[in-house]
Amino acid sequence: MTQTIDEYSVFFLYAAMAVYAMAFIAFALDLARRSAQVGAGNRVGVDGSVTTADERVLEKVGAGAPVAVSGSAVGGGSAVVGAAPARRGLFSRGGGSASIDGGSGVGTTKRSLSLRLGVAFTLIGFLLEATADVLRGIAAARVPWANMYEFSMTGTVLIVGVFLVVITRVDLRFLGTFITGLVLILLGISTVNYYVGVSPLPPALQSAWLVIHVFVASLGTAFFALGFALSAIQLVQYRRESIVAGATFWRLKFMSSLPDSNRLENLAYRVNIVGFVFWTFTLIAGAVWAERAWGRYWGWDTKEVWTFIIWVIYAGYIHARATRGWRGSRSAVLAIIGFAAVLFNFGIVNVFFHGLHSYSGL
Amino acid sequence: MSRPSDHYDSPDPAFAERSAGGPVTDGSGGPDGTAGGDILQPKLGVVGWLRWFWRQLTSMRTALFLLLLLALAAVPGSLVPQRAADPNGVTQYFVDNPDLAPVLDKVQAFDVYTSVWFSSIYLLLFISLVGCVIPRAKHHFDALRAKPPRTPARLSRLAGFQQREAGPGTNGAEAIEAARAMLRRSGYRTVVFSAPGRNGGEVTSVSAERGYARETGNLVFHAALVGILITVGVGGGFGFSGQRVLVEKGQTFVNTLSAFDSFNPGRFFTESSLTPYTMKLDQFSATYETKADGAFGQPLDYNAQVTTQEQGGAEQQSDIKVNSPLRIGGTDVYLLGNGYAPTITVKDPTGKVVFTDSIPFLPQDASLTSVGVVKVPDGLTEQLGMIGFFYPTQAVSTTGAFYSTYPDDDYPVLTLNVYQGDLGLNGGTPTSVYSLDTDTLTQLTGGSTGMKSIELKPGDSQALPNGLGTVSFDTVSRFASLDIHHDPTQGYVLLFATLALLGLLVSLFIPRRRVWVKATERDDGTVTLEYAGLARGEDPRLVPAVAEIADRHTKLIGSQPPPESNA
Ligand code: HEM
Numbered sequence: 049m050t051q052t053i054d055e056y057s058v059f060f061l062y063a064a065m066a067v068y069a070m071a072f073i074a075f076a077l078d079l080a081r082r083s084a085q086v087g088a089g090n091r092v093g094v095d096g097s098v099t100t101a102d103e104r105v106l107e108k109v110g111a112g113a114p115v116a117v118s119g120s121a122v123g124g125g126s127a128v129v130g131a132a133p134a135r136r137g138l139f140s141r142g143g144g145s146a147s148i149d150g151g152s153g154v155g156t157t158k159r160s161l162s163l164r165l166g167v168a169f170t171l172i173g174f175l176l177e178a179t180a181d182v183l184r185g186i187a188a189a190r191v192p193w194a195n196m197y198e199f200s201m202t203g204t205v206l207i208v209g210v211f212l213v214v215i216t217r218v219d220l221r222f223l224g225t226f227i228t229g230l231v232l233i234l235l236g237i238s239t240v241n242y243y244v245g246v247s248p249l250p251p252a253l254q255s256a257w258l259v260i261h262v263f264v265a266s267l268g269t270a271f272f273a274l275g276f277a278l279s280a281i282q283l284v285q286y287r288r289e290s291i292v293a294g295a296t297f298w299r300l301k302f303m304s305s306l307p308d309s310n311r312l313e314n315l316a317y318r319v320n321i322v323g324f325v326f327w328t329f330t331l332i333a334g335a336v337w338a339e340r341a342w343g344r345y346w347g348w349d350t351k352e353v354w355t356f357i358i359w360v361i362y363a364g365y366i367h368a369r370a371t372r373g374w375r376g377s378r379s380a381v382l383a384i385i386g387f388a389a390v391l392f393n394f395g396i397v398n399v400f401f402h403g404l405h406s407y408s409g410l
Numbered sequence: 411m412s413r414p415s416d417h418y419d420s421p422d423p424a425f426a427e428r429s430a431g432g433p434v435t436d437g438s439g440g441p442d443g444t445a446g447g448d449i450l451q452p453k454l455g456v457v458g459w460l461r462w463f464w465r466q467l468t469s470m471r472t473a474l475f476l477l478l479l480l481a482l483a484a485v486p487g488s489l490v491p492q493r494a495a496d497p498n499g500v501t502q503y504f505v506d507n508p509d510l511a512p513v514l515d516k517v518q519a520f521d522v523y524t525s526v527w528f529s530s531i532y533l534l535l536f537i538s539l540v541g542c543v544i545p546r547a548k549h550h551f552d553a554l555r556a557k558p559p560r561t562p563a564r565l566s567r568l569a570g571f572q573q574r575e576a577g578p579g580t581n582g583a584e585a586i587e588a589a590r591a592m593l594r595r596s597g598y599r600t601v602v603f604s605a606p607g608r609n610g611g612e613v614t615s616v617s618a619e620r621g622y623a624r625e626t627g628n629l630v631f632h633a634a635l636v637g638i639l640i641t642v643g644v645g646g647g648f649g650f651s652g653q654r655v656l657v658e659k660g661q662t663f664v665n666t667l668s669a670f671d672s673f674n675p676g677r678f679f680t681e682s683s684l685t686p687y688t689m690k691l692d693q694f695s696a697t698y699e700t701k702a703d704g705a706f707g708q709p710l711d712y713n714a715q716v717t718t719q720e721q722g723g724a725e726q727q728s729d730i731k732v733n734s735p736l737r738i739g740g741t742d743v744y745l746l747g748n749g750y751a752p753t754i755t756v757k758d759p760t761g762k763v764v765f766t767d768s769i770p771f772l773p774q775d776a777s778l779t780s781v782g783v784v785k786v787p788d789g790l791t792e793q794l795g796m797i798g799f800f801y802p803t804q805a806v807s808t809t810g811a812f813y814s815t816y817p818d819d820d821y822p823v824l825t826l827n828v829y830q831g832d833l834g835l836n837g838g839t840p841t842s843v844y845s846l847d848t849d850t851l852t853q854l855t856g857g858s859t860g861m862k863s864i865e866l867k868p869g870d871s872q873a874l875p876n877g878l879g880t881v882s883f884d885t886v887s888r889f890a891s892l893d894i895h896h897d898p899t900q901g902y903v904l905l906f907a908t909l910a911l912l913g914l915l916v917s918l919f920i921p922r923r924r925v926w927v928k929a930t931e932r933d934d935g936t937v938t939l940e941y942a943g944l945a946r947g948e949d950p951r952l953v954p955a956v957a958e959i960a961d962r963h964t965k966l967i968g969s970q971p972p973p974e975s976n977a
Contacts, residue, residue: 247705251712251732318950321918328914332907341733343651343744343893345900346642347495348523353488360481364474371470372416382478401488 053187054246058239060180061201064173065235068208068228071169075224077162082302092305094219096160166224167215173228174208181205188246193262194253196398200238203266203394204231210270218315222306226277237395257337265330265355269390271323272362276387278316279380285309286377313380317369320383324362331359350401354393361386414470414542419947467534468541476535483531487522490514494521536639543632550625557601561615561926568926568942570956574964576937582929585937585967586614589927592963593618598925611931619924624947627916634910638903645899647677656691656714657751657768657889663689665739670894683896685739687720692727694748694888698818707777707816714745714890730892740896747891749773749780750800752824753884756786759877764789770889771800772844777814778802783846784826785833790878795829795846800886824883826864827856828874921949925959939964 082092091099181201185192193202211227214220249258284300286309307315334355339345346352365386368379413420466472491499500520504511518525565571576585583604590600598618607613652670654663663669665687693715699708714730718738730736736743750773755766764786771782779801786794803816804823812825831851854875856863864872864881871882924944929937941963943956 245705247708248699248710250709254711254731255733257733314948314950317948325911325914325918328911332904332911335907336904337733339900340735341744342746343735343742343895344897345903348487348492349495350488353484357481357484357488360477360484364477364481367470367474367477370418371474372418372420373471374474375418397488 051187051246053183057180057183057187058243060176060183061235061239064177064180065232065239067169067173067176068232068235071166071173072225072228072232074162074166074169075221075228078160078166079222079225079302081160081162082305083300086301086304092302094222094305094307096163096221096305098158098160163221163224166228167212167221170208170224170228171212174205174212177201177205177208184246188248190249191259191263193266194249194258195244195247196242197238197244199262199266199394199398200234200242202263203269204234206266206270207231207273210267211274214274214319220274220278220315222302223274223277223281226280227273230273230277252341255337255340257333257340261330261333261337264326264333268323268326268330269394271319271326272387272390275316275320275323275383278312278319279383281306282309282312282316282380283377283384285312286380309376313376316380316383320362320365320386324359324366327355327359327362331355350397351393354389354397358386358389358393361389413546414468414473415465416470418470464541467538473535473538473542476531476538480531480535483528484522486519487528490519490522492520492522494523532639536636539632540636543629543636546625547629547633550622550629553625554622558599558617558619558924561603561617561928565926565928565940565942568944570941570943570953572941572957572960574939574941574960576929576939576964576967579935580929580937580967582612582614582931582937585929585939585963586616586927588966589959589963590616590618592966593620593925593927593959596620596959607930611933613928613930615926615928617924617926619922621920621922621946623916624920624922625917627913627918627920629913631910631913631917634906634913637906638910641899641902641906645897645902648679648683648899649895649897650675650679651893651895653746653891653893655770655889655891656689657770658691658694658887661691661768661889663691663892663894665689665741665894683740685721685741687718687739689736689738689743690717691715691890692717694890696748696818696888698816709817712745712748712890714748714892730890740898742895742897744893744895745890746893747773749778749889749891750802750819750822750886751889752782752798752800752822752886754784754796754798754824755871755882755884756784756790756794756874756879757882758790758879761880762789764879766884768887768889769798770891771798775814776817778817779814783844785835785843785846787833787835792830792878793833793835794874794878795831795833795848795851796826796881797829797846798827799825801825819886822868822886824866824886825856826866826881828854828864828881830854830876830878918948921951921955922946923949923952923955925956927959927963 078096081098082096085092085098093099181192184198184201188194192198207227208231211220211223281303285303285306288300288303289309306312334352335345338347338349338352361382365379365382368374368382491503493500503520514520518527522528562568566573586602586604590602593600593616598620599622600616600618602614602616604612604614650673652673654669654671656663665684667673667681667684691714695711695713695715696709697711699705699710712732715727716730716736717725717727718736719725720739728736728738730743730745732745735745749771751768751770753766753768756764758764765784767784769782769784771780773780779799782798782800784794784796784798786796799812801812801814801821801823802818803814803820804812805815806812812823829846829848829851834847834850853859855861861875864874866872866881866883868883868885871880873880923946926940926942928940930940931937939960941956941960943952945952
């Protein structure tokens with residue numbers, strides 16, 4: 049029985065991967081389309097909408113500001129005269145939305161079909177993968193995050209889930225290629241290398257803290273992944289901005305349809321601090337669990353060391369954002385190093401390093 | 411602002427003059443007029459240098475640098491085994507890398523987290539932290555009692571600016587009073603200003619500020635970190651940790667120093683802090699997966715059933731499991747390991763028992779193939795040592811070697827290699843009960859001796875070589891390896907950690923913002939209402955928040971939005 053349910057789980061996982069691959073292609077097509085449109089002299093909004101060059105004059109009057117890279121300063125705190133309240137919540141829609149308003153008024157803006165397909169596929173993939181994850185949990189009669197294979201599955205479900213939630217609040221759909229690509233790679237590695245049959249929990253993992261600690265760590269990782277993508281794009285965007293305007297040799301043309309580096313930085317920060325709070329909780333919960341399981345709350349075990357290192361790097365990132373001369377690209381680099389450490393902690397430390405946390409199941 | 415002068419929101423040294431008085435940076439220019447210390451050349455002189463040094467140490471840049479250095483310095487400890495966490499790993503490392511290990515040892519690479527260099531980094535960081543937090547705390551304390559600043563003359567330049575017209579008959583002062591009350595209810599601190607406007611009518615405004623908790627949270631967070639450091643540093647000194655192996659069916663531990671197999675006291679530990687109690691291991695049970703799929707033989711549950719008795723108390727039965735320690739007599743008892751303890755008896759040629767004991771054997775693999783040492787110092791013509799292998803469920807490989815296929819004792823077999831000679835027990839140097847120094851011994855069975863190892867099932871007995879006597883394997887018991895800890899301060903550490911987390915939440919997610927509502931009375935009796943806000947730090951929701959305030963306020967006083975909404 050257990051075996052069959054797990055087989056269903058694997059089936060759903062493969063189905064999810066196939067659909068994610070379709071989502072990846074759709075998102076990539078959207079970026080290619082953006083590049084082509086930008087190359088043709090048209091303006092492309094963050095939401096992938098295209099306004100052809102002719103209508104731009106019209107719209108400029110309507111919307112009042114060139115929008116392609118404007119990324120309105122909602123987040124930055126600088127004055128926006130008469131800006132409408134965009135949206136409630138932690139995040140608010142900013143740059144680019146004006147091009148919808150401006151465009152739709154005249155009825156000439158073309159929305160991006162591939163982008164919407166990408167989101168649709170991502171959602172379907174998410175539902176399939178979540179099903180796979182739940183089935184695995186049912187097969188094992190416990191939470192599905194107790195070995196590398198299961199960490200990967202639950203972790204990627206959360207990455208996609210967080211992405212899907214966040215894009216309802218702020219238009220980060222342009223990250224779709226990155227998110228689906230990352231998830232595909234992780235799932236690929238995990239199904240090929242880490243698959244293990246359903247097995248019961250060893251005594252060391254039989255704890256409510258497994259449920260809390262590992263889940264929150266995965267959630268933090270999901271936010272860090274988004275933050276990483278934003279910071280990486282921020283760096284590219286910043287380079288693009290600092291190259292004299294009109295430089296035609298710039299190849300990633302779609303970049304001009306994305307928010308400006310300043311807005312990307314603010315978005316990255318907001319996502320990363322959520323990740324940081326989850327990570328802080330992970331650290332504390334891990335210590336509480338370690339006390340119960342091993343009799344000491346902190347013992348510099350390899351996994352503890354890396355959790356600590358990641359925490360300190362992100363604390364550094366938050367500081368960098370508040371340090372003159374470090375806001376901007378430098379802090380973005382720290383966020384990227386932070387996420388690299390997260391991946392290292394997950395992919396390398398779990399598998400190759402010795403320590404008390406030898407739960408990779410391999 | 412008593413933030414470090416290189417804080418992003420501190421006035422830039424180059425622009426400090428220009429913006430210090432402006433409404434936008436008002437308040438961030440603070441009492442510290444010497445902001446921008448980086449470009450001030452220190453006056454040479456001890457005090458000058460010290461001040462310069464202190465300012466460098468407590469700057470954001472130094473904090474950042476030290477944080478990154480701390481992260482970096484923590485890395486080697488994960489690459490090289492650490493004495494505190496993995497002493498055997500260190501020993502092995504020395505064996506494997508005889509040239510490199512001593513060099514690494516010189517730079518404390520096996521004790522990274524207590525090393526001089528690691529400690530200096532975090533101590534400097536915390537000095538910097540204290541130096542940073544104290545002036546900020548003081549400044550914040552003042553700010554908590556100060557009034558919000560004057561309303562800027564031109565709100566239209568600020569974030570989320572909204573303009574609305576109130577119908578005729580609206581009283582500007584009353585409208586502002588309503589706004590003030592409304593903002594007060596939303597947690598803003600408010601102050602009302604009024605002055606005659608340019609064209610006669612009165613200009614009344616309310617200046618409101620909220621989110622002081624943001625800074626409070628930040629201070630709580632940083633102070634809690636100091637709290638953690640101090641409690642860990644001091645608290646560790648009062649505690650102890652010790653280990654004890656107990657064999658089931660009756661071995662008893664008494665909470666006294668001599669009863670521990672090993673003991674690590676903190677710096678301030680005194681023996682009198684051991685509360686007397688006894689703990690007897692009645693039974694140890696282990697359950698394993700029996701289904702023949704991938705998890706066959708995987709442990710499902712370990713349970714140590716103990717009977718404890720505190721001084722003057724009644725006997726009590728408890729279970730100790732891996733994730734549920736026993737809290738008793740100020741100590742916490744953890745189940746960290748288990749294994750088999752075969753009971754072995756040795757008799758001399760006349761049949762007199764010279765040795766009988768249950769010897770804990772150390773597990774070597776997941777199927778609990780275990781190794782143990784038996785030492786028989788007295789009663790025989792020569793001292794006798796035996797290295798034993800225990801296979802709970804024995805199987806024979808194609809090469810003839812024994813191994814265990816399953817961790818439960820389904821088909822237990824014990825093999826013994828016998829040595830005779832000097833056990834080295836009389837030299838006074840302490841020897842481990844788990845190892846046998848064979849240098850001074852002659853091997854009699856097993857290995858290259860040509861004699862088969864002694865092979866026993868429970869209940870079997872067999873003659874020792876050279877007519878030394880007999881050895882028997884009576885029965886097999888389980889042992890539990892228990893860690894006994896006492897840390898009087900870990901509750902405080904948790905408290906500080908929780909405070910840090912709460913402080914962090916408040917500090918990262920409570921926006922600090924200023925909001926202004928201004929009512930300008932016109933000649934024609936209408937009143938223009940203006941709304942605007944100013945973010946102080948990260949505040950993604952400022953603009954919608956100002957709009958919401960404008961909406962609520964205009965609804966409250968019953969005015970209409972401007973005819974041609976520019977929203
Ligand atoms: C153990 C070392 C430290 C750690 C782990 C740490 C961590 C953090 C974290 C996580 C934040 C963001 C959350 C918050 O605002 O409360 C923060 C903010 C801040 N820290 Fe630290 N910190 C440390 C040391 C320091 C030191 C030495 C200074 C002073 C030089 C400092 C000054 C600040 C300031 C001014 C902020 C506010 C940043 C802002 O305005 O956004 N911190 N710190």
